[in-house]
Amino acid sequence: MEDLRDDRDSWSSENCSVARAMDIVGSRSTVLIMREALLGTRRFDDFVRRVGVGEPAMAARLKDMVAADLLERIPYREPGQRTRHEYQLTRKGRELLPVITALRNWGDTWAADDAGPSVVATHHDCGQPVRAVLRCAAGHEIEDGDIDIAAGPGLIRRG
Amino acid sequence: MEDLRDDRDSWSSENCSVARAMDIVGSRSTVLIMREALLGTRRFDDFVRRVGVGEPAMAARLKDMVAADLLERIPYREPGQRTRHEYQLTRKGRELLPVITALRNWGDTWAADDAGPSVVATHHDCGQPVRAVLRCAAGHEIEDGDIDIAAGPGLIRRG
DNA sequence: AAGCTGACTTGCCTTTGCGCAAGTCAGCAT
């Protein structure tokens, strides 16, 4: 199997999924909002308090994220209250869980303070800690970056 | 097992590994430099060309990343050439592979153009595509975010 | 009708990231 790393300059990164993903979820506050959303937060003022950004920034970020289809703005009504809106994760947003988990794992290992990490994700069924790991479609676990880079259908070659 | 999501306001996110990770690798260009570094790029002008940022920005980013211990600046000497420096991944940097892979997977699914993704990571041994998946320490694969959030040693409670 | 409150918006200012163009600097080749 050809490994595209062997001739890195023969293809461009114009159509790069990493870059496209970063264009959508690349800012610190967007990631922290996703962290909170995945923990169950839905209301504006809860996001403001728990993420720790100001209201103007939060309003702008949430608007962007709804436009990007990470969150959906949904009206709801508590008894005796007026209609409000909450921000629910879409499937597109929920599928960022491996990204957030991988980031949390890395931060736990390389950037935690002396006390250790504040929270740990655990498997509901068995209580064991959860990690983002690399696995191939045949079910093999990937050891130490034992991967090749193969051409996808959207590859732009040059030269 | 207690699930901390049930009382989200009883603990703070001051010591959050996701936020700490984002403080280090939170910018678009840092992630794209990591993408290239994981593809094998090491030299300054290769980074500039392949990532697509200008020299001043690249110099600043690389300096930050060396200071953050993601990259190491190492002198080398090709025969007949003067001494130069290259940027090699540290272990800390290399362990961002699951983060980059998770981002790439997500981008492939949710942000690729019509043609599809440009590159696919494959398992060297079997050629099957590689994905970042969630797995617990007991070996169970996590279905659909079937996780709890448990207290870690560094948790800051309040109230 | 007046008040309250959650959810924003507006205005202003600072910081950070990045682009472009030009300048610098080290040290091998000639």
Add this chain to the structure above:
DNA sequence: ATGCTGACTTGCGCAAAGGCAAGTCAGCTT
């Protein structure tokens, strides 16, 4: 000694992100 080249640095200027303070607005409660 001069030139060349890779690897930067310097000096602009712009745009986006975010903080703070204050204003707005809808609609349920009283």
